[in-house]
Amino acid sequence: MxxxxxxxxxxxxxxxxxxxxxxxxxxxxxxxxxxxxxxxxxxxxxxxxxxxxxxxxxxxxxxxxxxxxxxxxxxxxxxxxxxxxxxxxxxxxxxxxxxxxxxxxxxxxxxxxxxxxxxxxxxxxxxxxxxxxxxxxxxxxxxxxxxxxxxxxxxxxxxxxxxxxxxxxxxxxxxxxxxxxxxxxxxxxxxxxxxxxxxxxxxxxxxxxxxxxxxxxxxxxxxxxxxxxxxxAQLNGDAVSLELAAGSDADTAKSIALEQGGVLSEIGVDGLTLRGRSADGAGAVPALLAALEAADIHVASVTVARPSLDDVYMRYTGRSFNAAEQAAAHAAKEEKK
Missing domain, CATH: 3.40.50.300 (P-loop containing nucleotide triphosphate hydrolases)
Structure with missing residues (x-):
């Protein structure tokens, strides 16, 4: 108790x-x-x-x-x-x-x-x-x-x-x-x-x-x-989410983010979405975008937000809530076959 x-x-x-x-x-x-x-x-x-x-x-x-x-x-x-x-x-x-x-x-x-x-x-x-x-x-x-x-x-x-x-x-x-x-x-x-x-x-x-x-x-x-x-509150800083353009290599984008000297932490990839955390999300985004553009990886949209329960879920499970939902739906379809 x-x-x-x-x-x-x-x-x-x-x-x-x-x-x-x-x-x-x-x-x-x-x-x-x-x-x-x-x-x-x-x-x-x-x-x-x-x-x-x-x-x-x-x-x-x-x-x-x-x-x-x-x-x-x-x-x-x-x-x-x-x-x-x-x-x-x-x-x-x-x-x-x-x-x-x-x-x-x-x-x-x-x-x-x-x-x-x-x-x-x-x-x-x-x-x-x-x-x-x-x-x-x-x-x-x-x-x-x-x-x-x-x-x-x-x-x-x-x-x-x-x-x-x-x-x-x-x-x-x-x-x-x-x-x-x-x-x-x-x-x-x-x-x-x-x-x-x-x-x-x-x-x-x-x-x-x-x-x-x-x-x-x-x-x-x-x-x-x-x-x-x-x-x-356990998640310090802002949640930064970058939606990569179609055809982008998300794993390469993750490697580039990791090379940015701590600009982002807790970096993860979910499909074409690159996620991470930053003490100053607005300040971290320009440098990261420049590094990705230099590698010919284009970003369709960027979101900077305070921590959410989706961020909490990802912290403790290693994947986003939406990804978990899709995996569950796929598994249910497979069981019916």
Whole structure:
């Protein structure tokens, strides 16, 4: 347990969690998590990093191969019934019945958890109002927009007033306006009501905006953990990114950058993009551009920015977030063949 969680009630406490599938494929490799109650904790990683598998174990949908964990104080293996009553879970794919109304979906969910009568109806009305669905509550869900369906998904997860809410990629497929509205709802649930939320996402901005603390997941492992500001503060100086012109030799460009006497540090190549860090990004760029031009390597664009979570990801994994996403997508295609 870290100093920040010492003496604090933990909503999720996982030690050395492992999930191995047939054929020896390890989707989760010794994950440790200590998540205090009443906070938004983000699991950030590309598709295929192991986030969803980890959530499936913590929500008792998949048995761990090794390690242990408790959620809301209950063991995920020995006390599955208690865990399920203490949590709400919003999966990536919508679980709503589109042939029923929004209100009917909520009432059915409440009955599953033993709610009846006045309590059941009051809670359904409360959630329809909270998520801006009161006026469409008696409409069939098949007439809802994507954003409205996603709000209903979250409302279903909250129907029985859980202690811990799992949100697995909650804004995937939403337009910018619907995504912004969902972010505001998540903030209010955690900050105003003290709900513990475990948020899995592959959107860097989403993790930065919502998570009080986050862990970056890569290839089934947590590679670094902290607040977004703490993680970005570890990267001194500006992030410098040069997009090379088509046909350029990126490896030669990297060698030239390395020869510039420390103008850039932490230099890496991602396709035709040359990345590095500099204490003075604006001052470093002219000399580097001149050296590249002298070698007949042309630059299409240059970006100088303060550290981002993408820079943090690259520091700890050796590749950009976008490259990891593309690799995961390619691997998924290969598995389907």
């Amino acid at each position: 870290t100093a920040s969680t010492a003496g604090t009630r933990l909503a999720i406490d996982a030690s050395d969690l492992v999930k191995t599938y047939k054929g020896g494929v390890q989707a989760v490799r010794g994950v440790n998590l200590r998540i205090p109650a009443g906070t938004v904790f983000g699991l950030l990683g590309p598709n295929g990093a192991g986030k969803s598998t980890l959530v499936r174990m913590l929500t008792t949908l998949s048995a761990p191969t090794g390690g242990s964990a408790s959620v809301a104080g209950f063991d995920i293996v020995r006390q599955q019934k208690q865990v399920r009553r203490a949590i709400g879970c919003v999966a990536q794919n919508s679980g709503v019945d589109v042939q029923a109304t929004g209100r009917e979906n909520l009432l059915l969910q409440g009955r599953v958890y033993g709610m009846r009568g006045v309590e059941l109806n009051r809670r359904a009305d409360e959630l329809l109002l909270r998520f801006g669905l009161a006026e469409v509550g008696n409409r069939f869900v098949k007439t809802y927009s994507g954003g409205m369906k996603r709000k209903l998904d979250v409302a279903l997860g909250l129907m029985h007033s859980p202690q811990v809410l799992f949100l697995d990629e909650p804004t995937t497929g939403l337009d910018p306006e619907a995504r912004s509205e969902m972010w505001e709802q998540i903030r209010e649930l955690a900050w105003d009501q003290g709900l513990t939320i475990l948020l899995t996402t592959h959107y860097l901005e989403e993790a930065d905006q919502l998570a009080r603390n986050l862990a970056i997941v890569d290839q089934g492992r947590i590679v670094v953990e902290g607040t977004p500001d703490e993680l970005k």
